[in-house]
Amino acid sequence: MFYSNKEDVLxxxxxxxxxxxxxxxxxxxxxxxxxxxxxxxxxxxxxxHENDKTVHVISGGTKRGFGGEMEQxxxxxxxxxxxxIVEHSAGDLxxxxxxxxxxxxxxxxxxxxGQFAALDTPWPEMATIGGIISANDSGPKxxxxxxxxxxxxxxRVVYPDGRVIRTGGKVVKNVAGYDMNKLFIxxxxxxxxxxxxxxxxxxxxxxxxxxxxxxxxxxEKEIHNFSVRLLDSMMEPAALELLTPSxxxxxxxxxxxxxxxxxxxxxxxxxxxEKWIKENLPDGVEHTILHQENAKKWWEGFRHIGPNGYNxxxxxxxxxxxxxxxxxxxxxxxxxxxxxxxxxxxxxxxxGHGGLGHGISRIFVRGLPEDIVSYIHALRAKAEEKLGxxxxxxxxxxxxxxxxxxxxxxGHFALLEGIKQTNDPKRILNRKRFVGGI
Numbered sequence: 001m002f003y004s005n006k007e008d009v010l011x012x013x014x015x016x017x018x019x020x021x022x023x024x025x026x027x028x029x030x031x032x033x034x035x036x037x038x039x040x041x042x043x044x045x046x047x048x049h050e051n052d053k054t055v056h057v058i059s060g061g062t063k064r065g066f067g068g069e070m071e072q073x074x075x076x077x078x079x080x081x082x083x084x085i086v087e088h089s090a091g092d093l094x095x096x097x098x099x100x101x102x103x104x105x106x107x108x109x110x111x112x113x114g115q116f117a118a119l120d121t122p123w124p125e126m127a128t129i130g131g132i133i134s135a136n137d138s139g140p141k142x143x144x145x146x147x148x149x150x151x152x153x154x155x156r157v158v159y160p161d162g163r164v165i166r167t168g169g170k171v172v173k174n175v176a177g178y179d180m181n182k183l184f185i186x187x188x189x190x191x192x193x194x195x196x197x198x199x200x201x202x203x204x205x206x207x208x209x210x211x212x213x214x215x216x217x218x219x220e221k222e223i224h225n226f227s228v229r230l231l232d233s234m235m236e237p238a239a240l241e242l243l244t245p246s247x248x249x250x251x252x253x254x255x256x257x258x259x260x261x262x263x264x265x266x267x268x269x270x271x272x273x274e275k276w277i278k279e280n281l282p283d284g285v286e287h288t289i290l291h292q293e294n295a296k297k298w299w300e301g302f303r304h305i306g307p308n309g310y311n312x313x314x315x316x317x318x319x320x321x322x323x324x325x326x327x328x329x330x331x332x333x334x335x336x337x338x339x340x341x342x343x344x345x346x347x348x349x350x351x352g353h354g355g356l357g358h359g360i361s362r363i364f365v366r367g368l369p370e371d372i373v374s375y376i377h378a379l380r381a382k383a384e385e386k387l388g389x390x391x392x393x394x395x396x397x398x399x400x401x402x403x404x405x406x407x408x409x410x411g412h413f414a415l416l417e418g419i420k421q422t423n424d425p426k427r428i429l430n431r432k433r434f435v436g437g438i
Contacts (some may be wrong), residue, residue: 009033009047010040021072024314025065026397027056027433029076036081038156038164038195044077045193046162048428055160055428057189059100060128061309063135065322065394067188067405069432077193079130085109086196093201094153099130099194115201118145120299123308130194135393136186139303140239141262143357145202149185154198157184157191160424168198183419189430190438191423205264210295211277212252213259214286217245222282223257223333227356229280230261231329235273238262240357244336247351247364251301254286257336259356260302262295305351306364307394321365321372321395323379327388329359338382339363346375362393369399376403409436 009015014034021028035041048055053074058064060080083100090113097106103117103124110116120139121132131137133155138147145151154168167180184191215223227240239262243251248258261277263270274289281287290298307320325335332354339361343350348371354361363379365372380390384407392405410416413436420427420438432438 009043010035014040018072018076023064024312024396025309026071026400027058027064027068027073027076028071029056029073031074032076032078034078034081038082038158041077041079041082041158041193041195042162042164044075045158045160045428048075049161049426052426053428054431056433057193057430059130060102060126062123062127063131063137063393064309065307065312065396066135066392067400067433068397068430069400069437071397073431079128079193082195083128088113090115093203094198095201096154096196096198097129098196099133100128101130103127103129103132110201111204114204116204117199118151118202119148120145120303121148122303122306124303126308126310129197129199133185133194133197134187134189138360140241140260140353140355142360143240143355144236144238144264149182151199152181152185152197153200155181155184155194156196158193158195160192160426160428164195165192188434190420190434191429193429207265207267207270208292208295209263209270209274210290210298211259211261211263211274212288212290213261213277213281214248214252214254214288215257215259215282216284217256219282219284220257220333220337222285223259223356224330226280226282227259227330230277231357233276235276236263236265237273237357238264239355241353241355242332242336243353244340244351246340246349247305247353250305250351251298252288256286257333260353262299306362309394312396317368318366319369319372319396319399321376321399322393323363323365323376324391324393325354325361325363325379325383325388326391327359327361327383327386329356331386331388332356332359332361334386335361335383335388336363339379342375342378342382346378347371348375350375359388369396373399373402380407406435 016032018029055075056073079100086096088095120141121137241260243258245255249255263273348367350365352363383390
C-alpha cells in the first residue's frame with residue numbers, strides 16, 4: 001500500500017489536530033490518528049514510514065510518563081478504540097484480545113466463566129492490555145503468577161512499515177525455538193505496534209486470604225528473618241509485599257513496616273497456610289487477617305496508590321514521580337529504608353512497597369522538581385551499590401530531559417540497538433522511548 005496524502009490513510013473523523021502539544025508528560029503528537037482495527041494501525045504506520053513521519057503510540061495513557069525524550073511526534077497513534085475480545089477459549093484457558101481493552105474489561109468478562117488473567121497491575125480500569133504488555137508491567141502477585149511476559153502465548157504485531165506478523169499461537173504449548181513474543185514484550189512499543197494479544201488464563205481461586213503483619217520500628221531484622229523462613233517453607237503465597245510506614249499509614253492507618261502476605265487457593269489450604277503464619281509470628285508483631293471480599297477490597301485500594309497519567313498536579317510547586325527498583329529479593333528492605341531516609345534528606349514525600357519474593361520495589365515520590373531530581377540520583381546510586389537498578393516509570397517530560405529514565409546503558413545495548421535498526425531503520429516508532437534513547 002502507498003499513501004501520498006494523510007487524507008487517504010483513515011476516515012476524516014479518525015484524524016484530529018493534536019491539542020495536547022504542551023502535555024505535562026510529553027509523548028504527544030502534532031495530529032492524533034485513532035485506530036479502530038489492525039488495518040487502521042497498518043495504514044497509519046505505512047503512511048508514516050513512506051513519508052518519514054514519527055509516531056508516538058498511546059492507548060489508556062497510564063504509561064505516558066514512562067520514558068520518552070521527544071516531546072511531540074508527527075503522529076499520535078491512539079489505540080483506545082482498538083479494543084474488544086476476539087476469542088475466548090474457556091476450555092483451553094486462553095483469550096485473544098485487542099490492545100485497547102482494559103484489564104478491568106478483561107477481568108469482568110472472564111469472571112463470568114470462573115477464570116482470570118493473572119495480572120494485578122495498577123489502575124486496571126484505565127490500563128490497557130497493550131500498554132501492560134509493552135511495558136511488561138506487573139504487581140505484587142507476580143510472585144506466584146509471573147509478569148506479563150509469562151502470560152503471553154501469542155501476538156500479532158504491525159511492523160513500523162505497516163507489515164503484519166504473528167508470533168507464537170493461540171494454544172499454550174506452541175513454542176518451538178526462540179520465543180519471538182519476548183522480543184516485543186517490554187520493548188515500549190519501539191519495535192512494532194501490538195494489534196492482538198493471546199494470553200493464558202487461570203481458574204479463579206476458590207478462596208482468598210490476606211495476612212497483614214505490622215512490625216514496629218527497630219524490628220526490621222525480624223522482617224528479614226521471618227521472610228526467609230516463609231520462603232524456605234512449603235507455603236505458596238501469591239504475594240509477599242513489604243509496605244513502608246508511610247504507605248501502610250495511608251492504606252491501613254498504621255505507621256509501621258507492614259508485610260502483606262496473600263494466599264489464593266482452596267479455603268482449607270488458605271487456612272492451613274494462615275495457621276503457619278500465626279505459629280511462626282515473631283513476638284510483639286501485630287497481625288490482621290482479611291478474607292474474601294475484605295481482602296479484595298484491600299487490594300483494590302492498593303492498586304490505586306501511584307500516578308496514572310492523569311492525576312499529576314500541573315504546577316511548579318509539586319511534581320510526581322515513580323521508580324521501579326530491581327534487586328536481590330532480600331535487598332528490598334534495604335531499598336525501602338533508603339527510600340525513606342533519602343526522602344527526608346532531599347525534602348520530598350516518598351512511599352513505597354517491594355516484593356520480598358521477587359525483588360521488584362516501587363517508590364512513589366512527590367515534591368519540588370529539583371528535589372525529585374536529586375532524590376532520584378541518590379536512590380539510583382544506592383540501588384546500584386547493591387548491584388540493582390532504578391528505572392523511572394513515571395516522570396514529567398521536563399524532568400526526563402534532566403534525569404536518565406533508564407540509567408546507564410546496559411552491556412547488551414549494542415544488541416538492543418541492532419534489533420531496533422533491523423525492525424525500524426527510520427526510527428519511526430516511539431523514538432527515544434526505550435533504553436539508551438532507542
